[in-house]
Amino acid sequence: MIKYKLHCELVDIISSCIAHIEKKRYKSFDLFDALTSSWISNLTKKYSLLRRIAIQINAKSPINLHWLGMKKMVHTKLVSDLLWYFSLNRDKDKSRNSYKQVLELKNKGNNMVWGLNFPYTSRFISADSNTPNIYNTTTTGISICEYISQSNDKLAGSVVQEIIESLFTVFKFKDEGHKGWFSYYPGQKAPTYNVNALTAYFLCKAHYTLKFKLVDIKIIKQLIQLLIEEQNEDGSWYYSRLSKGKWIDSFHSGFIIESLAYVYSHGYKSDELYTCLKKAWKFYIINMFTKDGFPKYFIESDKYPVEAQNCAQAIQTIATVGLWLKWNEKELLEKVIENTINVLYDKKGFFYYKKERSFLYKQSYLRWSTSPMLVALKYSELYLYQNDNS
Numbered sequence: 001m002i003k004y005k006l007h008c009e010l011v012d013i014i015s016s017c018i019a020h021i022e023k024k025r026y027k028s029f030d031l032f033d034a035l036t037s038s039w040i041s042n043l044t045k046k047y048s049l050l051r052r053i054a055i056q057i058n059a060k061s062p063i064n065l066h067w068l069g070m071k072k073m074v075h076t077k078l079v080s081d082l083l084w085y086f087s088l089n090r091d092k093d094k095s096r097n098s099y100k101q102v103l104e105l106k107n108k109g110n111n112m113v114w115g116l117n118f119p120y121t122s123r124f125i126s127a128d129s130n131t132p133n134i135y136n137t138t139t140t141g142i143s144i145c146e147y148i149s150q151s152n153d154k155l156a157g158s159v160v161q162e163i164i165e166s167l168f169t170v171f172k173f174k175d176e177g178h179k180g181w182f183s184y185y186p187g188q189k190a191p192t193y194n195v196n197a198l199t200a201y202f203l204c205k206a207h208y209t210l211k212f213k214l215v216d217i218k219i220i221k222q223l224i225q226l227l228i229e230e231q232n233e234d235g236s237w238y239y240s241r242l243s244k245g246k247w248i249d250s251f252h253s254g255f256i257i258e259s260l261a262y263v264y265s266h267g268y269k270s271d272e273l274y275t276c277l278k279k280a281w282k283f284y285i286i287n288m289f290t291k292d293g294f295p296k297y298f299i300e301s302d303k304y305p306v307e308a309q310n311c312a313q314a315i316q317t318i319a320t321v322g323l324w325l326k327w328n329e330k331e332l333l334e335k336v337i338e339n340t341i342n343v344l345y346d347k348k349g350f351f352y353y354k355k356e357r358s359f360l361y362k363q364s365y366l367r368w369s370t371s372p373m374l375v376a377l378k379y380s381e382l383y384l385y386q387n388d389n390s
Helices: 004-023 038-044 048-060 076-088 092-104 134-151 154-170 193-210 217-229 250-265 271-287 308-325 330-344 366-384
Strands: none
Touching (some): 004 076, 076 134, 134 154, 134 193
């Protein structure tokens, strides 16, 4: 029997989180925003390694360092998550407002693309505040498709078409014959698996939503084939084809599975893809959760860190796979939700960044921690309660 108490708790938590985000006027610091501090940016601008170190110190410090000059801002992913949530929740007024807001946050220029909107440096990329990435672009595209599904906004359909055209203009599809891929950031020379799964999800959802052909079906099949052929034997995926991307984590594994589950259940069925998904699901459920229902961060991790975005993606993955493929892990899903709330939720209306074994990071990162939880908890409501016959 699904717990009525948990259901009521989720409704209250979602309501409190939305109120908190609105109270903050959608602005917050971010996990990776060290370079929004002008003096840190100027001090490190000639040295990419120093920029990476500054970002990681800010992200990993148990002491909140944002007093060093980082800037609060409205983050694209926060607004696209709100658009996604309000659309799933059939809230026409709030979804319309979020739709307008997300269009205002698009990158400067003629292409319909989005990025982090602040400077960022990693082992893979050095980006400025106007550098787009395919993750923000496709998650925004998915949220707009969800908006169209409940609003029937025909003008939004033309925006989806522009996004798809921009994928080819900005992220440059690489045709490798029977498989292919888009760059995560413009100009990258090897595929990142998770965002290519997400791109297949977006393209499939655009077809399903708008009911007409927007891109050659061959492209979607090539993206799917990339994921099938470069899946590890045990059912996992590395982060990237590059040697410096050879790690396995729960968060990216989760949204690859979610993406392929959508693709399979919405018109791109094949025995090969089904086998790929079954292998991935078995690996994910067995290897990426502790016995007491905490999502591991990396495959070699134990319970810690309990990290908000990782927990949100685990909730969303289990719920969407349950909705779309009817693969039932309701008991595990309830454990993950209860653990996440018990460890990370603050009754002021937000989720903490993470809990290590001996320290709780109480920073409130709206786009990293709280808004992904809204979408995840909404999908869990749809799966656990509206479809529950017990």
